[in-house]
């Protein structure tokens with residue numbers, strides 16, 4: 607009887623299993639046996655490492671995407687509870703799982719500047735968008751200034767150029783030769799230059815240069831947006847943003863303003879590949895004020 611019941615039940619179990627994997631809404635890219643990029647529609651990339659000491663996440667989706675992320679993490683091979691999460695910077699697309707993980711007593715790692723931004727309300731001057739501070743339990747509970755290392759050998763460090771914000775960090779997985787870089791490097795379209803919290807076009811160029819010695823030809827570089835990149839992409843982007851930086855600083859030094867910078871088309875030869883640059887150029891130009899203007 608047990609055998610017959612098993613035969614009847616088996617197809618139903620298989621159907622149930624098929625409905626659950628891959629996790630609804632999440633695309634799982636396997637970088638190695640224990641390292642994955644999780645892509646949930648509308649969310650930033652999340653890197654998940656399944657190690658002996660639990661799951662380590664680099665970024666945690668938005669609050670709206672957190673449930674889908676946790677479902678995706680639970681379905682990974684060898685899935686275990688999340689023990690550690692890195693916030694590559696303070697933006698809502700990165701910190702949406704902090705509250706649940708903080709309440710569960712897990713470790714939330716960020717640069718100290720990221721923690722500070724999460725303890726205060728932020729308003730973006732270019733569109734008036736407002737961001738509320740996080741409750742204490744959701745704020746990073748382990749911060750650093752320069753570099754650090756987890757027990758498992760995973761290394762992390764500050765990217766002090768302020769490419770995207772002034773709290774950008776990278777996480778390097780040496781066994782898998784994978785470098786997660788958050789939004790300090792953009793893998794898709796023009797980047798967001800969040801000059802309200804320190805980011806600037808000079809920092810984009812600086813970070814692209816600084817990260818190259820951390821990689822070799824086989825390193826997979828995982829940005830918060832877009833596909834997995836490599837060293838060749840960092841070099842290409844470094845040249846492109848270097849040219850754009852030079853053109854924008856020339857315009858600034860001639861006393862031009864943001865609208866004139868957009869009209870000067872400083873990204874012209876890249877636009878076919880990269881898309882409409884106007885918002886990026888305006889923001890990148892404005893980001894120079896805080897760093898290069900004499901009265902800054």
Ligand SMILES: [Zn+2]
Nearest residue numbers: 695697770789
């Ligand atoms: Zn961001």
